[in-house]
Structure formats: structure tokens, C-alpha cells
Amino acid sequence: DMAQQLENALSQYGIQDDVEVDFNAEYVTLNMNGALLFDSASAELRDEAYPLVNKLGKILVTYDNNIIELYYEPEKTTYKVLYYQETEDGNYKLLNEYVSPPTYIGKTVYAEIKEPDGYMQGGDDTTTFGIVKPNNATILKVYYDKYIPLPEPTEVGQTPSPSPSPTPTATPTATPTTTPTVTPTQRATAT
Structure with missing residues (x-):
């Protein structure tokens, strides 16, 4: 046989x-x-x-009279996603680490982005996707910066109000002054 x-x-x-x-x-x-x-x-x-x-x-x-088929099973390895969160002093601490299941080498992978409360994705060193390299060499890094809300936009000449405003403030009204009034059949008169 x-x-x-x-x-x-x-x-x-x-x-x-x-x-x-x-x-x-x-x-x-x-x-x-x-x-x-x-x-x-x-x-x-x-x-x-x-x-x-x-x-x-x-x-x-x-x-040579038989059919010969070749098949190669690509290698698999894991990759990591490291999540960093900005601290009060402006540095970053490791928040979480994800290790993938075995994934084919050469495949493009993406980090899952989850924004913790008060933070947004940022950081110059953020790497949210990459190609899986051999020997667990692929490491994606996601940095979260503190979220500082900006004041609401205002019209020219108005003072910006902080956002969010903790309590509404009353706007003082101007004291009425004497102004001339005009009606279509009368001339202007002072009141």
C-alpha cells in the first residue's frame, strides 16, 4: 500500500x-x-x-500519477493591549492589560477602545492597531488623558461662563432710562 x-x-x-x-x-x-x-x-x-x-x-x-496537495498551517501567537491612564501629575499608570487568544501571525488587529469616565483617548504614544508579529512581539498601547471640559463658546464681548455651571446665576437688568418714543402720527416726545 x-x-x-x-x-x-x-x-x-x-x-x-x-x-x-x-x-x-x-x-x-x-x-x-x-x-x-x-x-x-x-x-x-x-x-x-x-x-x-x-x-x-x-x-x-x-x-507522478497521483494528486499531491500542499497545505501550510500559518503560525499563531498572542499579542497584548496595554491601557494607560493619566495621573494627577501628568504621568501614566497601567490601567489594564489584555492578552489575546492565539492569532495568526501577519493579521492586522485593533485595540478595543473604552473611555473611562472623566478620560478620553489621547496620548502621543497611542497605538490602536498593528500586525501580529511572531513570539508575542506585538504590543498595542492605548493612553487615556484626563478630560477637562472647555467653557461653552460665547459671543464676542461676553464673558465666558464656566461649564458645567453648578447653579444658574441671575442676570441684573439695567435701570430704565428716559428715551424718546415715536409713533407713526406723532413726533418724538420725551417721556
Whole structure:
């Protein structure tokens, strides 16, 4: 049978420990550890992998009447999101840390933005998205700055009122002065 022939050929080439043979009624599967062939997050064969691939190629060429499919499972790793909150002295303290479940290397990921009360996303060092790198190397950072409400806009010449105003204040009214009044049938008269 084909699976046994492949196992024998792998042993003859001395690569039986690097290639696992599995089979069922429909097909034979050869499994290899991706770390033998590729460096982490790389699509180029490692120099050390060429002899292994050449030996495997010599075995598979004898099965030229068969369909051979190749599949490579991309590596996964975790990434972190660090959340920092501005303190009274203007520095930042770590508020929370999120570690992702295993995620495919090369995938673009985004930090979830949650604004705590009295704070808003800010900070020059904020990094809200990135590409997952090997070995847990991707770290996103979200900084929250204290939120200081600005006074409400006013018209030119008016004094700005603080916002929010704790209690409404009464506006004094001007003392009435004597002004001339005009009606369509009369001339202006002083009152």
C-alpha cells in the first residue's frame, strides 16, 4: 500500500523522524513540523530545509500519477493591549492589560477602545492597531488623558461662563432710562 511504501522510502532517506505519514481510505497525508522548513513569520525555506525537501521530492516524484496537495498551517501567537491612564501629575499608570487568544501571525488587529469616565483617548504614544508579529512581539498601547471640559463658546464681548455651571446665576437688568418714543402720527416726545 502507498502509506507503507512512503514510510519505507522516508526511512531509506533518513527523514522518517521529520515526516509523519497518516492515511485513510481516500488519501495519504504527510505532515511536517513547519519549524523545520521556515523561520517564524517567514515564507522562505531555511537553508537547513533544502536537503529535507530534496529528499522528499525524490520520493514524491515516483508518485507522478497521483494528486499531491500542499497545505501550510500559518503560525499563531498572542499579542497584548496595554491601557494607560493619566495621573494627577501628568504621568501614566497601567490601567489594564489584555492578552489575546492565539492569532495568526501577519493579521492586522485593533485595540478595543473604552473611555473611562472623566478620560478620553489621547496620548502621543497611542497605538490602536498593528500586525501580529511572531513570539508575542506585538504590543498595542492605548493612553487615556484626563478630560477637562472647555467653557461653552460665547459671543464676542461676553464673558465666558464656566461649564458645567453648578447653579444658574441671575442676570441684573439695567435701570430704565428716559428715551424718546415715536409713533407713526406723532413726533418724538420725551417721556
